[in-house]
Amino acid sequence: MSFIIGLDVGGTSVKGIIFKDGKAVCKDSLPTVxxxxxxxxxxxxxxxxxxxxxxxxxxxxxxxxxxxxVIDAFNGTVVRADNLGLFDYPxxxxxxxxxxxxxxxxxxxxxxxxxAYYGAGRGFKNSVLITLGTxxxxxxxxxxxxxxxxxxxxxxxxxxxxxxxxxxxxxxxRGCFEAYCSARALAGLTRSRMRRDxxxxxxxxxxxxxxxxETAFKYAGTDPSAAKVVETYIxxxxxxxxxxANIFRPEAVILGGGVSAQGERLERLVRERIKKEIFxxxxxxxxxxxxxxxxxxxxxxxxxxxxxxxxxxxx
Ligand SMILES: [Zn+2]
Numbered sequence: 001m002s003f004i005i006g007l008d009v010g011g012t013s014v015k016g017i018i019f020k021d022g023k024a025v026c027k028d029s030l031p032t033v034x035x036x037x038x039x040x041x042x043x044x045x046x047x048x049x050x051x052x053x054x055x056x057x058x059x060x061x062x063x064x065x066x067x068x069x070v071i072d073a074f075n076g077t078v079v080r081a082d083n084l085g086l087f088d089y090p091x092x093x094x095x096x097x098x099x100x101x102x103x104x105x106x107x108x109x110x111x112x113x114x115x116a117y118y119g120a121g122r123g124f125k126n127s128v129l130i131t132l133g134t135x136x137x138x139x140x141x142x143x144x145x146x147x148x149x150x151x152x153x154x155x156x157x158x159x160x161x162x163x164x165x166x167x168x169x170x171x172x173x174r175g176c177f178e179a180y181c182s183a184r185a186l187a188g189l190t191r192s193r194m195r196r197d198x199x200x201x202x203x204x205x206x207x208x209x210x211x212x213x214e215t216a217f218k219y220a221g222t223d224p225s226a227a228k229v230v231e232t233y234i235x236x237x238x239x240x241x242x243x244x245a246n247i248f249r250p251e252a253v254i255l256g257g258g259v260s261a262q263g264e265r266l267e268r269l270v271r272e273r274i275k276k277e278i279f280x281x282x283x284x285x286x287x288x289x290x291x292x293x294x295x296x297x298x299x300x301x302x303x304x305x306x307x308x309x310x311x312x313x314x315x
Pocket of ligand 1: 088158160169171172173176178227
């Protein structure tokens with residue numbers, strides 16, 4: 001019997017799934033402990049998962065961790081994760097004192113692996129996951145393996161510029177994909193449209209504080225202002241997707257994060273416009289799919305660092 005645990009560190013909670021002989025058997029979560037206490041939090045969740053699966057932590061063959069920020073996957077160090085208050089944090093060494101084998105990767109990369117092997121990307125050798133959440137992240141799978149670049153600092157999809165000299169991004173550069181396509185950017189676009197259209201039906205339910213990434217989609221069928229927001233947003237999204245598709249030519253681009261809750265509607269809007277933007281689309285089409293594992297993708301992918309031997313790339 002072999003047990004593997006996959007953990008996904010989020011801003012508010014750490015989610016975990018335990019696998020018995022390659023099959024997910026239990027999941028659980030704990031509130032995220034920021035700063036130095038993170039390793040203890042991950043260990044506590046691992047112990048709970050082991051107990052829930054009827055075993056002990058000493059019988060766990062490996063724990064995979066997906067963590068936000070810049071991760072040195074070779075050494076298992078969190079180089080920097082501003083939101084967690086971590087700098088040069090030796091996560092793997094701290095856990096290795098108590099757990100047989102530990103592997104750490106970036107959370108977006110973990111989610112890309114999860115979707116590729118257990119979710120919407122199953123059956124595709126090449127896929128790109130784009131997470132449209134508070135920021136824009138994701139990961140790139142090439143020939144079934146995670147591509148993470150030099151010292152695993154690559155695949156920062158959100159910081160590809162789609163508009164030179166454009167909006168200021170959280171990274172300090174201008175015009176990044178993230179500055180236009182995060183759920184936060186979509187909410188900002190919605191608010192600025194609402195300001196210009198005091199008669200928009202969006203005002204009936206929302207104000208400038210409560211308008212979010214769903215508002216425009218909700219009213220797009222009845223309100224021309226909301227429809228314009230969606231059209232503009234999809235235009236930015238299609239630009240970024242086409243850039244990634246032209247470089248990597250995956251069989252599928254998978255959309256995750258909060259905005260992907262729009263499901264088939266989002267898929268359809270992107271599909272309608274993407275064909276004209278992708279080079280030689282007819283020769284090698286690119287499928288557009290929404291992620292299927294939702295909040296579990298990161299934990300599945302972190303476990304895949306062990307359960308799928310060929311998936312870990314250079315790890
Ligand atoms: Zn940026």
